[in-house]
Amino acid sequence: GENVEQHPSTLSVQEGDSAVIKCTYSDSASNYFPWYKQELGKRPQLIIDIRSNVGEKKDQRIAVTLNKTAKHFSLHITETQPEDSAVYFCAASRGSTLGRLYFGRGTQLTVWP
């Protein structure tokens, strides 16, 4: 099955700085890569996703890049704000079984004002 590794496990940045979280995956058949933000006690919320026919996708302060050859993808948050503080999870799945997501172990992001 798929194995998703996520780094770092914790990340602290100053407000306004950028944050980068990296994930690798093992199954070359994976072609859908979502990122979820989860605040304490809340549901995981999709913040951005990318499919394997695209190398980069951006939505305001958030961007995701994908390198299929190296089997890694990254989340980039620019101009971080305290409300960005949360646990971020990367995930991977095959298109044929879209909902069976394989998650990384999460990154606790803390943005200091």
Place this chain on the structure above:
Amino acid sequence: GAGVSQSPRYKVAKRGQDVALRCDPISGHVSLFWYQQALGQGPEFLTYFQNEAQLDKSGLPSDRFFAERPEGSVSTLKIQRTQQEDSAVYLCASCPGHSGNTIYFGEGSWLTVV
């Protein structure tokens, strides 16, 4: 409803007790998933339904875990003879069912086995 709804939100069970966790997916969503999230970990897949058909139950950790979705809408995850290692958040998710659709998670049911 506006989103995926789960109940109960919090459940404390004594070891050996049976528990039932309910999920109301977004109306009209064909696909429904159950995930287990242990403290400090990412969610792990348990099982998947398409309408009333359970197409994948390979993630269920033991035969004490059983899920059903008899009418293709509400789903119940049942855990028999609960053990301490069953303590986790159980997340339900749904999506319309077509390739490329977003998966929506519920708030989860927090199970503590004492």
